[in-house]
Amino acid sequence: MATPTLHDPNPDHYDAGERPASNLPVVVPSEPSLPDILDRKIERATAYAKAARSAATRKAYASDWVIFAQWCAELALTPLPASPGQVATFAADQADAGLNPSTIVRRVAAIGHYHRASGYPAPTAQPDAGGLAEVMAGIRAEKGTRKVKKRPADAAALRNMLAEVQGDGLRAVRDRALLAIGMAAALRRSELVALELGHVGLVPKGLEILIARSKTDQDREGATIAIPEGTRIRPKALLLEWMAAAGHTSGPLFRRLTRSDQLTDDPMSDKAVARLVKRYAAAAGYDPGEFSGHSLRSGFLTEGAGQGATIFKLQEVSRHKTVQILSEYVRDADRFNNHAGERFL
Structure with missing residues (x-):
């Protein structure tokens, strides 16, 4: 640490070589003061806390907060801080508007997030939050519906979709x-x-595909996925064909194309992937409403489970933190295998 300098606040009060006893020297530090250092550390801690949430979650929370703030403005209420009863009324209005219970739960979580970030306790954590909890439970009980799963693009569906990708253009x-x-x-x-x-x-x-960061890997540890060469779908051959045609040597692997099919430097958007899956599903004769971008991921798990892959081998590829979700794919595939009524029905 650098040596602090001495400074007399009243140098005109004494002659050279003299210094009044009442005018003690003042220490002027040459480094940031402790409060400044703490402020910087708090800023860094805040940045790390922000990084802990995925970009998608932060975007959703920001949108949810805007919706809540607008709702409060229409009723002349203060959004920050908000009482549990105020948030319960907001949640009930959202349910009456037809929103999915999971969306309402996320919006209440977003409200809590913005409260904590501003130094207030989340409405759900306040002593009188019991009524809010009851409202949320009632919404889930009354409005809750069976989650509609999108159709997986299993091996047969994917081969049919690939067959509809016509031509050899970029x-x-x-x-x-x-x-x-x-x-x-x-x-x-x-x-x-x-x-x-x-x-x-x-x-x-x-x-070998490196997944540098994913939804469940906020620490950026990364994961490497093995993809066999294949003899039916042939993923390696199709990827090499694309890399050769594009000719780029670095940057995004799958790039956006202009309307005239010119290669750009920009990566495709995740929404473009969803539209692409739906388009080729429709071309193959499927209902595009039953497919989504997630159909590619669920298609692998569905096909793998149906072909007898163990839940742990599926997890190697899917990178799920737990096997609970994967077990649903295995159960679906095994539903008629060794059925309890097989010997007497």
Whole structure:
């Protein structure tokens, strides 16, 4: 630490060589004061806390907060801080408007997040939050519906979709590779568009794909997924065809194309992946409303479970933190295998 300098606040009060006893020297530190250091540390801590939530969650929370603030403004209420009763009324209005219970739960969580960030206790954590908890339970009980799952793009569906990608133009070559890799690596659409050329490793048996960051990997530890070469869907061959056609040597792997099919430097958006899946599902004769970007990921898990892959081998590819969700795919595949009524029905 640097040595502090001495400064007399009243140098004109004495002659050279003299210093009044009442005018003690003042220490002027040459480094930031303790409050400044603490402020900087708090700023860094805040940044780390912000990074702990995915970009998608932060975006959703920001949108939810705007909706709540607008609702409060219409009723001449203060959004921050808000009472549990105020939030309960907001939640009830949202339910009456037809919103899904899971969306309402997220909005209440967003309200709590903004309260904590501003130094207030979340409405759900206040002593009189019992009424709010009852309202939320009632919404889930009355409005709750069975979650509608999108149809998985299993091996048969994906082969049918790939067959509808016509031609050898740049867009067709890209779309075939994207569909194949998305399914073969059980990727979320956000992971698919985040892939870069440097994340692809070519090995004799197929591909090694590095997932640098994902929804469940906020610490950025990364994970490497093995993709076999394949003899039916042939994901490696389709990806190599795209890389050769695009000719880029770095940056995003799957890039946005202009209307005239010119390659850009920008990655595709996750919404573009969802639209692409729906378009080729419709071309293959399926109801596009039953498919989504997640259909590629669920398609791998559905097909893998149906072909007898163990839940742990599925987890190697899907990277689920627990096997609870994966067990649903295995149960679906085994529903008629060794059925309890097989011997007497």
